[in-house]
Amino acid sequence: MLKSLSIKNYALIDTLEVSFSEGFTTITGETGAGKSILLGGLSLVLGKRADLSSLMDKETKCIIEAEFFINGYHLSDFFGKNDLDYADTTIIRREILPSGKSRAFVNDTPVTLDVLSALGGRLVDIHSQHQTLRLTENDFQLRVIDALADNAGYLETYSKKLSTFKTAKKELEALQELQQTADKEHDYHSFLLQELEAAPLNPGIQKTLEEEQGQLSNAESIIESLSQGSQLLKNEQLGLVEQLAELKRIFNNLANYGDAYKTLHQRLESVLIELQDVSSEIEGLEELVDMNPNRLEEVNGQLQTLYNLQKKHQVASIEELMAIKDGLAQKVEEVANIDSKIAAKNSEVKELEANLEREADTIREHRNSVIPKLKSFLLQNLAELGMPSASFKIDIKPSEHFKPNGKDELTFLFSANRGSDFGELKKVASGGELSRIMLTIKSVLATYEQLPTMIFDEIDTGVSGEISNKMGDIMQQMGETMQVFSITHLPQVASKGSSQFKVYKRESDGKTHTQIKQLTEDERVVELAEMLGGKSISDSALAHAKQLLKV
Structure with a gap:
């Protein structure tokens, strides 16, 4: 989980230090206050490329530092492979120099941007509109099905056997080429x-x-x-x-x-x-x-x-x-002796292929067994999210080729309305529908996988009322087993957080600065009231805000 974040000399941020807790945290603020700047700073420490435009003061270096508690993330092998010192509390630092050069450190050890990006991807999952598009990819869809099917162990065995099979097949092809x-x-x-x-x-x-x-x-x-x-x-x-x-x-x-x-x-x-x-x-x-x-x-x-x-x-x-x-x-x-060698290697390849086929069959059986459960879960949650007529057609059939995640062809079709034709998600689902489907699927993964810290960047855009309330409930439930952040404009969602932060701007020395602070209970009431009714806070808005916070 993300324990703390420190940002110096980045965009509109002069100096910012903030600590976070586990569970569900909401981040609010007016449009243009700098929520995207905060997210951009975190993205840099997770491996995103940077340029000089990131610097507030072009003569001073930008420093972004994040502290993570990573016990339970199974990252010791990753640290060992990349010659890094493992610690349950790990500090990642990113520096952008006025010359335009960038440096990155993990526990004070210099790392490349590729290593930083690989580690960042296993620590924080930032959900944006671009990430929603992953929902339309078969590999991601199969990952969801495999999570429900508890296929992790079978996929690991399959992956090892696939590697052995590919090696033997290459050796056979080399012998045949030699022949x-x-x-x-x-x-x-x-x-x-x-x-x-x-x-x-x-x-x-x-x-x-x-x-x-x-x-x-x-x-x-x-x-x-x-x-x-x-x-x-x-x-x-x-x-x-x-x-x-x-x-x-x-x-x-x-x-x-x-x-x-x-x-x-x-x-x-x-x-x-x-x-x-x-x-x-x-x-x-x-x-x-x-x-x-x-x-x-x-x-x-x-x-x-x-x-x-x-x-x-x-x-x-x-x-x-x-x-x-x-x-x-x-x-x-x-x-x-090549004929006898080819015959022996061919026999070995066939045996490995048969074993691999059996593993793929087992994975497929498990996948097919949980499809009804997945469809039921999706339909139930989407109905509560304002999509009562949504339906899915999910089919898995054997593929002609072995793939990294099995030997299956997945058909994942969607229809938003009764009587409408089924089609691929990327072709028939709107952006708002994709966001709601993705939130539902992420909640499935949170139940069955050890997910990293998740940040939802305005996933509730375009919804309101009871639907936004239900989306908040889903993220709140996810927060019971993992650290979840939601950047939101909706008071119904903001009120669900166990803690709430506000991003705001202030002016000093003729410059505009972005800041963030954790709100007290009274400040949350005021913030929610403003989100409900604007700067002129009415008694009804305050009452509604207190009702949302249950205070």
Whole structure:
């Protein structure tokens, strides 16, 4: 419920602060006093777009703040989804800067206008002429029927199953689409895969082959260099090994003459061992080097295959080719098994569809069961609202397609007078008739749903007397289970509120300002008397006002 509203620098409002209570509250005031301004300010804090024309003082920012008690509105998931701090008492603030920019906050956390609008729609339902047109939409009409039918749980189950069904159907369509293109691509993918499978694709293979190619291509030169090196090392008289061995023998005799000579002898011994090892390795390499033109041709062929594949697939490494091969293998396998996959998915879709159909049938049965109750309720209340000849023709039939709220086609026809043809509400009902029908339907929803705060903006326009009295009764009854506001020009409706506020204008500093105040019991009597008879209040008007207030 709306606990308080604070408005600064908006339209004709300089500063305004007002607190509200639960139940049914009426708001009155002369035409042009600013009731629409008050409603406009509240609309801004609920997510309506704003512009600079909203500012009273163009050099100062406009601030609108509303405090709500939201326990029981089941909004914790909404707050969590939008990274907002949940609190039973929630404060929404909207700021409009002189630059034209707008900022919004929920419990001091900045939010986008879309989030603010979504939250506002779950906190306050402002009923205007535009909102009355929703009455003519099938989705809204079904919502009313579902409220009476207590279909909320069935609709939630249906919605989950519909989502699962749609997902499975999309997967089936994707498989079928893949099958259509599979025949064209399968042969090509298989050919590419065979090419890659025939190639020597192993990590490091390209580097190994390139090294082997270099050795085979230069075998004669390698052998010649190794042979020369071996000769330099092992020549009996001039070889490095023999000369180093002689040098070691010379210093062997000196090793006994001090540590310096001993260390030098040890170093020569280490060098000799290393040189002998190098000589042995050169001999081993000489034996391994093979002048093999056949192997060279084979290596060249393998490398050329790898180079061609890299160029063809526009990659630069063996690892990338291996990844492409794995991807092609997966595609070829998918196509090979696609028929069985389609059959399995098709069976799954049919089973899900059958389950969904059963849920839709249950929802339809419940809807049909409460249509007589809804018609009776509407006719009874509309008769009391001055429409004794109103009648409805409401039919529900299975639809060909699953919809978000079931699988039904709804026919909701109306006739205001006996003997008149039935027609769609938007075509045959007048604005006043639509307002009365909407009020009656809202009273149904208030009984069966947890509705947000509801504000009726002059829903009683065009009616008077006993009809206005009955409309006031309906809103008063709604106020027993929820917070209801009625902006009204009718004293019969205004008197029904458990509290009454008056919107008025005052002038100061050469400017006109809109204000609102809660009326005391005596002030309500005067206000109602003025609504009944004008500024010149008669004794009969005062008596009538007291009678309306039962004081």
